[in-house]
Amino acid sequence: MTDKKIQGEGDYISGKKYQDMQHEFAENGPVEEKAREAEEALDGPEGQDLEQARRETGEGKTR
Numbered sequence: 001m002t003d004k005k006i007q008g009e010g011d012y013i014s015g016k017k018y019q020d021m022q023h024e025f026a027e028n029g030p031v032e033e034k035a036r037e038a039e040e041a042l043d044g045p046e047g048q049d050l051e052q053a054r055r056e057t058g059e060g061k062t063r
Contacts, residue, residue, distance in 0.1 A: 025031070042050055
């Protein structure tokens with residue numbers, strides 16, 4: 001498959017756009033502020049729900 005414009009499963013255009021946006025945020029975004037907000041959310045009333053959602057999606061599992 002040499003067509004880089006394939007849409008659907010393995011959407012190259014959206015994948016590249018997402019990756020570029022993530023790199024831009026990591027380099028220039030309010031990373032520290034968002035990290036504090038996440039910590040406060042985990043320590044707050046929604047913390048248990050957030051932790052349950054993390055477990056259900058498999059985040060944090062070793063591969």
